[in-house]
Amino acid sequence: MDTSAFRAWVHESARLITAEAEELTRLDAAIGDGDHGINLRRGFQAADEMLDKAEAETPGAVLQTVGRALISKTGGASGPLYGTAFRQAGKSLADATEVDVARLGSSLEAAFNGIQQLGAAHEGDKTMLDALGPAVTAYQVAAEGGADLVGATRAAAEAAERGLQETVPMLARKGRASYLGERTIGHQDPGAASTVLILRALATVAAGEAT
Amino acid sequence: MDTSAFRAWVHESARLITAEAEELTRLDAAIGDGDHGINLRRGFQAADEMLDKAEAETPGAVLQTVGRALISKTGGASGPLYGTAFRQAGKSLADATEVDVARLGSSLEAAFNGIQQLGAAHEGDKTMLDALGPAVTAYQVAAEGGADLVGATRAAAEAAERGLQETVPMLARKGRASYLGERTIGHQDPGAASTVLILRALATVAAGEAT
Amino acid sequence: MKKLINAPDDVLTDALIGFGAAYPELTVNLEDRYITRGPTAGKVGLVSGGGSGHEPLHGGFVGYGMLDAACPGEVFTSPVPDQLLAATKAVNGGAGVLHIVKNYTGDVLNFQMAAELAGDDGLQVESVLVNDDVAVENSTYTAGRRGTGGTVFVEKIVGAAAERGADLATCAAIGREVNDRSRSFGVALTANVIPATGSPGFELGDNEIEIGVGIHGEPGRARGPMSTAREVAAIALEAIHADMPLDDEVMVMVNGLGGTPLIELYVVYAAVADWLKAHGGIITRNLVGDYITSLEMAGCSITVCRMTPDLTDLWDAPVQTPALRWGR
Amino acid sequence: MKKLINAPDDVLTDALIGFGAAYPELTVNLEDRYITRGPTAGKVGLVSGGGSGHEPLHGGFVGYGMLDAACPGEVFTSPVPDQLLAATKAVNGGAGVLHIVKNYTGDVLNFQMAAELAGDDGLQVESVLVNDDVAVENSTYTAGRRGTGGTVFVEKIVGAAAERGADLATCAAIGREVNDRSRSFGVALTANVIPATGSPGFELGDNEIEIGVGIHGEPGRARGPMSTAREVAAIALEAIHADMPLDDEVMVMVNGLGGTPLIELYVVYAAVADWLKAHGGIITRNLVGDYITSLEMAGCSITVCRMTPDLTDLWDAPVQTPALRWGR
Ligand SMILES: Nc1ncnc2c1ncn2[C@@H]1O[C@H](COP(=O)(O)OP(=O)(O)O)[C@@H](O)[C@H]1O
Ligand SMILES: Nc1ncnc2c1ncn2[C@@H]1O[C@H](COP(=O)(O)OP(=O)(O)O)[C@@H](O)[C@H]1O
Ligand SMILES: [Mg+2]
Ligand SMILES: [Mg+2]
Ligand SMILES: [Mg+2]
Ligand SMILES: [Mg+2]
Known part of the structure; x- marks a missing residue:
């Protein structure tokens, strides 16, 4: 994937999140404060616009620009978390102008670690990590099994989707949802749902299917 | 009517107003602020209790005690108006220990004048005067025609009831209802409705039917 | 209730x-x-x-x-x-x-x-x-x-x-x-409930407001459709302006009726300030908050007073009460 | 909305x-x-x-x-x-x-x-x-x-x-x-509505209250039946007392969540003062009003701080802000 593919990923993410903003907000209303879709729409639209104007000439620069934009514009818990994820992913790409399967894998891992360190959540706490964690693992398994970018990103997106479903029976232990304790059981985690969208956008772009 | 009959009138008025408080309040909610029943129940119950303790030994003293109690306890527009009515009626009886048809008639007229002077309303303004005015007239016509206390008070109560019905098409020009202008048309005036109850209590007592 | x-x-x-x-x-x-x-x-x-x-x-x-x-x-x-x-x-x-x-x-x-x-x-x-x-x-x-x-x-x-x-x-x-020198106009978004009766003073539709409401929930001039803060401010100020010109130094109160969040009163105040500016009014003093309420009624009233230097001086004088305090 | x-x-x-x-x-x-x-x-x-x-x-x-x-x-x-x-x-x-x-x-x-x-x-x-x-x-x-x-x-x-x-x-x-030294507990009678979504944060029955609600409408410990001001004050104070004893000099805030009439906050404050007195608490300072709200939510929160002479002295020091003013 080259710089323009990474730009396309961000654009497609913004498009999907905008389209699904109400659903994300609805999920957050059930176990949080009902603003996740609003927050991410604001953040990703800003990131997309900022990117249009920015001279980000490497994939790493693109992701770091997005990270900063998300941090500056999103607010809430998800802003710093996703912002950090994109910044760390971008940093891990250094100056590369072309990103191969392995490199993308380690940048996804860097994203995971960034969220993990900042938010101090663990898989099973019913957060975005419960979609991202399985996705990173599935990606790496696929890549080690010889999958190309298309296959590995599809595996990641699918694993994220399964991870999202697995948040349903979980009891939230981080973020605002944790105040609800038992009452979070039976609901999807909104952050896990947005992670699915971002990874779906990645798979779409890798497959060359983005609009 | 002797002192104890006047006491019985007050007691019967308090009973009727308490029984009809919700209906009076409902009428006031439609074109006022929904407290007429609450106000008068508070006022008449206080008057009734105060009378139990007071050494009012003439009909005039009874009515003046009631008037003072109504003024002290009712609040709203109706408190001073009814309070003044009872005080003026009481004053007009001076030291009489027994009140005959004619004397009761002039005390009702004193009550009317008291309200009229204090509130500066006229018949037709959709107030308690629209029940009391016709009642006073009917009482006097009956008395002049030779009716006894039973007949004259019955005539008064019946005329008040008709007067109340006639408030329905009227446009309120005094009190809180006046702010509604046209929107008062089609509703009974709450103060006219309470006047009917007080006069009905009088007729009941005069007929010796009070419980 | x-x-x-x-x-x-x-x-x-x-x-x-x-x-x-x-x-x-x-x-x-x-x-x-x-x-x-x-x-x-x-x-x-x-x-x-x-x-x-x-x-x-x-x-x-x-x-x-x-x-x-x-x-x-x-x-x-x-x-x-x-x-x-x-x-x-x-x-x-x-x-x-x-x-x-x-x-x-x-x-x-x-x-x-x-x-x-x-x-x-x-x-x-x-x-x-x-x-x-x-x-x-x-x-x-x-x-x-x-x-x-x-x-x-x-x-x-x-x-x-x-x-x-x-x-x-x-x-x-x-x-x-x-x-x-003072004029007021109020608008209600919801009715209040008197404790003694337990039911709302009036019924308002989901998209209706009561224009010119009294502080006891007495109905006003008319009902209207729910509109923006800017429109509500304009309705109130136009009604006042028609009665007393607002093209001079004025004190303004944007008052919450009891159930309106303060953030909305700020939004209304911005609209009031805008309207007055456009009509030649100069706000020299203001109050924004709940000062004369109507139980839990949502809505606001706007009060304007045409000031004189003497009145401003008296307004600025020290006051120490539970609800208004300054200057001492 | x-x-x-x-x-x-x-x-x-x-x-x-x-x-x-x-x-x-x-x-x-x-x-x-x-x-x-x-x-x-x-x-x-x-x-x-x-x-x-x-x-x-x-x-x-x-x-x-x-x-x-x-x-x-x-x-x-x-x-x-x-x-x-x-x-x-x-x-x-x-x-x-x-x-x-x-x-x-x-x-x-x-x-x-x-x-x-x-x-x-x-x-x-x-x-x-x-x-x-x-x-x-x-x-x-x-x-x-x-x-x-x-x-x-x-x-x-x-x-x-x-x-x-x-x-x-x-x-x-x-x-x-x-x-x-501070502890709080909130109770909601109605939900708030976030402007961006336009619908209530949660659904409460006509006779239900949310006990232990957060200031964003996060649900609390439990739902309970609508009860008296005295009971609501007791629920909040007992929860606080279980965590931090209230049998000493305290500052108390009875805070409206945005949609509660001030007259109700006075009623709650009377209940709070009563409860504390019965439990050996001495109120040395207080605030009654809307200080930290949750849009138009009806309900209140109670906050208690165990005071020291130094903290009281700092509390009494002059303050000049839109919402708190005294002493200068
Ligand atoms: N400590 C955390 N670690 C990882 N993710 C978290 C953490 N806290 C919250 N989240 C994620 O953030 C999401 C909520 O984001 P959002 O609604 O935008 O923020 P807020 O909770 O501030 O309103 C949750 O669904 C969860 O996935
Ligand atoms: N100026 C007036 N003269 C005579 N009666 C009046 C006048 N103003 C109001 N009333 C009567 O008072 C009644 C309302 O009484 P009430 O509801 O107890 O007082 P308030 O209007 O203060 O709430 C009206 O229905 C009307 O009959
Ligand atoms: Mg949220
Ligand atoms: Mg939030
Ligand atoms: Mg009334
Ligand atoms: Mg009244």
């Missing part, structure tokens, strides 16, 4: 007990139902009162620089002459007592009786009638305009004058001047 | 414009979204912030004796690091800046990032985390207790200390002490 009360009949007593506990610098007379800071020798005493449910009015305005006593009636019911008389006597410092009365038949009659009784007892009593609500046509066919937000301005400004030693006639004259 | 706004997306901007117009003594930076009174040379700068919808918190507490700047996020959404950083720089008087942060993941993370960025720029930044809400079990299985009413106490008391020249470490220590 969902209210933080113990029983509908106990609301006023319980609230007075709580108020007294919260403000130990004031005295609550539970027997005679008034709140006072006591008499000040040689100063005109200021007494106001009216039905409860408009808090902080009037109890919240008792204190240095404003009222000497407030007489709360039952919710939305005017106080009775006895309590007004007791309060009048309690704040008499020898220079007479001024009654500040909102123009409602009940308030007017009860204050009038109290004033007569006080006069019988040899007290000098004057009264100022506040009737600033332009939503009511001021005709001979109504009880006249209602007293609403202008009351806050009257109580503050006369309070300052009294504190500075103005005599009874002067206090009354200043009060009347403030009233003459 | 019935709100006095122009458009859901414009609420914060319009409110900031209105706030700025209403309080010309403060500066509203619309670009970077903060409210400030500017830096004071040699004084520790105090910055707080959080989602909007809790007015007067925090903007209403900017001024002499309290905050130097407040950063409002979108409604119920924490502010972003950029605005926190801009505000931090704007109030730096050379003695460092203290961040007062309510314990919500979003607030914590955004403030943390801002502090790091400020540190990179050579600024000295400390932060105090407020987590006073006993309705949340303080366990390793949650994000920890929420910051609610105690924030008002922390901001006022640290504000006084900073004004008197306390250094950054001392300000932070005092802030933590106030937080350690």
Whole structure:
């Protein structure tokens, strides 16, 4: 994937999140404060616009620009978390102008670690990590099994989707949802749902299917 | 009517107003602020209790005690108006220990004048005067025609009831209802409705039917 | 009915007990139902009162620089002459007592009786009638305009004058001047619920507002569709402007009716400031918050007073009450 | 949705414009979204912030004796690091800046990032985390207790200390002490409506209350039947008492959540005073009113702080902000 593919990923993410903003907000209303879709729409639209104007000439620069934009514009818990994820992913790409399967894998891992360190959540706490964690693992398994970018990103997106479903029976232990304790059981985690969208956008772009 | 009959009138008025408080309040909610029943129940119950303790030994003293109690306890527009009515009626009886048809008639007229002077309303303004005015007239016509206390008070109560019905098409020009202008048309005036109850209590007592 | 009360009949007593506990610098007379800071020798005493449910009015305005006593009636019911008389006597410092009365038949009659009784007892009593609500046509066919937000301005400004030693006639004259220069207009988004009845004062559709509502939920000029803060501000200011030109130095109050979040009042204030600017008005002083409420009603009222340098000076004078404090 | 706004997306901007117009003594930076009174040379700068919808918190507490700047996020959404950083720089008087942060993941993370960025720029930044809400079990299985009413106490008391020249470490220590001594508990009678979504945060039956509700409408410990003010006060105080004994000198805030009439808060305050008296508590200071709200939610929260003579002295120190004023 080259710089323009990474730009396309961000654009497609913004498009999907905008389209699904109400659903994300609805999920957050059930176990949080009902603003996740609003927050991410604001953040990703800003990131997309900022990117249009920015001279980000490497994939790493693109992701770091997005990270900063998300941090500056999103607010809430998800802003710093996703912002950090994109910044760390971008940093891990250094100056590369072309990103191969392995490199993308380690940048996804860097994203995971960034969220993990900042938010101090663990898989099973019913957060975005419960979609991202399985996705990173599935990606790496696929890549080690010889999958190309298309296959590995599809595996990641699918694993994220399964991870999202697995948040349903979980009891939230981080973020605002944790105040609800038992009452979070039976609901999807909104952050896990947005992670699915971002990874779906990645798979779409890798497959060359983005609009 | 002797002192104890006047006491019985007050007691019967308090009973009727308490029984009809919700209906009076409902009428006031439609074109006022929904407290007429609450106000008068508070006022008449206080008057009734105060009378139990007071050494009012003439009909005039009874009515003046009631008037003072109504003024002290009712609040709203109706408190001073009814309070003044009872005080003026009481004053007009001076030291009489027994009140005959004619004397009761002039005390009702004193009550009317008291309200009229204090509130500066006229018949037709959709107030308690629209029940009391016709009642006073009917009482006097009956008395002049030779009716006894039973007949004259019955005539008064019946005329008040008709007067109340006639408030329905009227446009309120005094009190809180006046702010509604046209929107008062089609509703009974709450103060006219309470006047009917007080006069009905009088007729009941005069007929010796009070419980 | 969902209210933080113990029983509908106990609301006023319980609230007075709580108020007294919260403000130990004031005295609550539970027997005679008034709140006072006591008499000040040689100063005109200021007494106001009216039905409860408009808090902080009037109890919240008792204190240095404003009222000497407030007489709360039952919710939305005017106080009775006895309590007004007791309060009048309690704040008499020898220079007479001024009654500040909102123009409602009940308030007017009860204050009038109290004033007569006080006069019988040899007290000098004057009264100022506040009737600033332009939503009511001021005709001979109504009880006249209602007293609403202008009351806050009257109580503050006369309070300052009294504190500075103005005599009874002067206090009354200043009060009347403030009233003459003040106009209000209110809009409700939801109805309030009187504790004693437990049901809403009126029914409003999901997309309806009551335009020109009174502070007891008395219906107004008309119902209209829910509109923006800018439109609501324009409706209110146009109604006021039609009655009193707003193209000069004015003081503005954007007042919450009890159930409106403060953030919305800021939004309305921005719209009011904009409208006035466009019409040549200059806001020299303002209040934004809940000052004269209508229980939990959502909505706001806008009050404007055309200022003079003297009135501004009195407005700026120190005030120390539960609800208004500055300058000392 | 019935709100006095122009458009859901414009609420914060319009409110900031209105706030700025209403309080010309403060500066509203619309670009970077903060409210400030500017830096004071040699004084520790105090910055707080959080989602909007809790007015007067925090903007209403900017001024002499309290905050130097407040950063409002979108409604119920924490502010972003950029605005926190801009505000931090704007109030730096050379003695460092203290961040007062309510314990919500979003607030914590955004403030943390801002502090790091400020540190990179050579600024000295400390932060105090407020987590006073006993309705949340303080366990390793949650994000920890929420910051609610105690924030008002922390901001006022640290504000006084900073004004008197306390250094950054001392300000932070005092802030933590106030937080350690403060506990809150909230009860909702109705839900609020976020402008951007237009629908209630939760559904409550006609006879239900949410016990232990958060200031964003986060559900609490349990739902219960509608009960009296006395019972509500007892539920809240028992929950607090179980966590921190209330048998000593305390400051109490009875805070309205936005849609509750002031008269009801007085009734609750009477119940609180009664309960504390019966349990050996002595109220030495109090606040009754809307200080940290949740849009139009009906209900109240009760916050208690165990006082020391030093804290009382700082509490009594002069404060001049839109929402709290005394002593100068
Ligand atoms: N400590 C954390 N670690 C990882 N993810 C978290 C953490 N806290 C919250 N989240 C994620 O953030 C999501 C909520 O984001 P959002 O609604 O935008 O923020 P807020 O909770 O501040 O309103 C949750 O669904 C969860 O996935
Ligand atoms: N000026 C007046 N003259 C005579 N009766 C009046 C006048 N104003 C009001 N009333 C009567 O008072 C009644 C309302 O009484 P009430 O509801 O107890 O007082 P308030 O209007 O203060 O709430 C009206 O229905 C009307 O009959
Ligand atoms: Mg959220
Ligand atoms: Mg009435
Ligand atoms: Mg009334
Ligand atoms: Mg949020």
